Amino acid sequence: MSKAAELAALIGSQTALSNRNLIINGAMQVAQRGTSTSSVTGNGYHACDRWKFDTTDESTLTISQATDVPSGKGFANSFKMDVTVAESSVASDDQTFLNHRIEGQNLQQLKKGTSSAESVTVSFYVKSTKTGTFCLELEDKDNSRHISKQYSVSASDTWEFKTITFDGDTTGTLDNDNGESLRLKFWLVAGSDFTSGTLATSWASITNANAAVGQVNAFDSTSNNWLITGIQLEVGEQATPFEHRSFADELIKCQRYFELIGYALGRAVSTTQAEVNSAFKVDKRAAPTITLKETSSAIAEFLRSAANITSLDSTYNSQTTHCGNRLTSSDTGMNSGELVSVIKPDSLAADAEL
Amino acid sequence: MEELNITSAKYVRGLSGELVSVMIVVDGETMGVPMDPANRHYAEIQRQVEAGDLTIADADD
Numbered sequence: 001m002s003k004a005a006e007l008a009a010l011i012g013s014q015t016a017l018s019n020r021n022l023i024i025n026g027a028m029q030v031a032q033r034g035t036s037t038s039s040v041t042g043n044g045y046h047a048c049d050r051w052k053f054d055t056t057d058e059s060t061l062t063i064s065q066a067t068d069v070p071s072g073k074g075f076a077n078s079f080k081m082d083v084t085v086a087e088s089s090v091a092s093d094d095q096t097f098l099n100h101r102i103e104g105q106n107l108q109q110l111k112k113g114t115s116s117a118e119s120v121t122v123s124f125y126v127k128s129t130k131t132g133t134f135c136l137e138l139e140d141k142d143n144s145r146h147i148s149k150q151y152s153v154s155a156s157d158t159w160e161f162k163t164i165t166f167d168g169d170t171t172g173t174l175d176n177d178n179g180e181s182l183r184l185k186f187w188l189v190a191g192s193d194f195t196s197g198t199l200a201t202s203w204a205s206i207t208n209a210n211a212a213v214g215q216v217n218a219f220d221s222t223s224n225n226w227l228i229t230g231i232q233l234e235v236g237e238q239a240t241p242f243e244h245r246s247f248a249d250e251l252i253k254c255q256r257y258f259e260l261i262g263y264a265l266g267r268a269v270s271t272t273q274a275e276v277n278s279a280f281k282v283d284k285r286a287a288p289t290i291t292l293k294e295t296s297s298a299i300a301e302f303l304r305s306a307a308n309i310t311s312l313d314s315t316y317n318s319q320t321t322h323c324g325n326r327l328t329s330s331d332t333g334m335n336s337g338e339l340v341s342v343i344k345p346d347s348l349a350a351d352a353e354l
Numbered sequence: 355m356e357e358l359n360i361t362s363a364k365y366v367r368g369l370s371g372e373l374v375s376v377m378i379v380v381d382g383e384t385m386g387v388p389m390d391p392a393n394r395h396y397a398e399i400q401r402q403v404e405a406g407d408l409t410i411a412d413a414d415d
Binding site: 043046178179189285286287288289291292295311312313315316317320323324325350351352353 | 355357366368374375377383385386387388392395396
């Protein structure tokens with residue numbers, strides 16, 4: 001049988017030909033928040049969209065969208081963590097991982113909690129200075145259950161392909177809603193609270209001690225880097241080739257959770273303040289949090305010269321489709337009722353991440 | 355593990371006068387958080403209020 005026939009048979013036997021990757025931005029193409037963040041010491045979404053870094057350890061990182069990728073696989077970007085301050089002494093309660101959070105309504109095909117529960121397979125390319133055992137955990141957030149598997153990094157600073165299959169879980173259905181139901185966790189640092197038990201290689205109620213048994217300290221030296229790309233989570237027991245999506249398709253998927261706003265229209269309510277409204281390009285998962293991202297020449301009034309936004313004063317409306325915000329401008333000569341437009345790209349951000 | 359370091363919080367009224375959001379300051383950044391339980395920042399605000407760690411100031415009239 002030809003390779004193409006083998007692939008067609010494999011794909012046809014277990015899952016759809018398209019939209020089989022349940023991960024958004026698995027190729028790390030989209031980085032709306034910026035391509036690099038330095039001095040990262042805490043939790044947050046940095047660089048590549050949809051990938052959240054959670055940490056309690058003492059390390060400091062530069063997190064970036066990198067162009068270091070596995071050769072010949074069709075990837076242009078990876079997610080890179082560069083250790084700038086090492087975690088030299090792991091505390092018992094330290095837990096650090098890169099994670100991806102998935103809505104329950106996008107996971108109903110897993111048939112979790114039924115006798116027909118599907119296995120899933122995770123595949124990815126990883127490049128790590130630190131070699132040894134790493135843990136990959138799936139957490140069911142609706143039923144407080146988990147399963148965890150180990151993978152090994154054999155060669156330092158070398159791209160390696162990994163594939164890990166998790167059994168289906170006949171216990172605990174996933175909510176069919178917009179909340180987080182499943183969390184994929186790439187462990188990087190784990191204290192004894194998370195390593196002292198027996199690895200939960202079968203689905204079970206969450207026991208912290210069974211989450212990351214054997215996990216090395218990936219951040220124990222400032223020489224260390226950890227990079228990942230090509231992450232695919234799919235139904236079935238075999239990894240299929242990575243489902244490459246266009247940048248535009250991936251961006252739209254990401255914007256359900258985070259979007260930069262470059263245009264708003266409203267009116268002046270005082271000499272320095274305006275209330276402006278924006279429609280989102282993509283409906284949000286939930287009503288989003290609004291932040292001011294760009295303060296340079298961001299506000300321009302009709303019939304006036306451009307001025308800066310100096311603060312976000314209030315968010316008087318935030319829905320899944322649009323938002324309304326009161327902003328203060330450096331322009332002190334506005335007239336109440338005057339039409340105002342904000343026309344600076346990326347001036348506000350709407351965040352509906354899980 | 356969200357654990358926002360919220361240094362101030364204040365309710366905001368919508369155009370009809372009802373409470374619609376909470377303006378918070380986190381590490382010096384101002385955030386407008388809608389009162390939607392599915393919003394992760396609002397969920398954390400609720401957690402801190404229930405734990406007695408955060409008090410939200412009244413909205414302006």
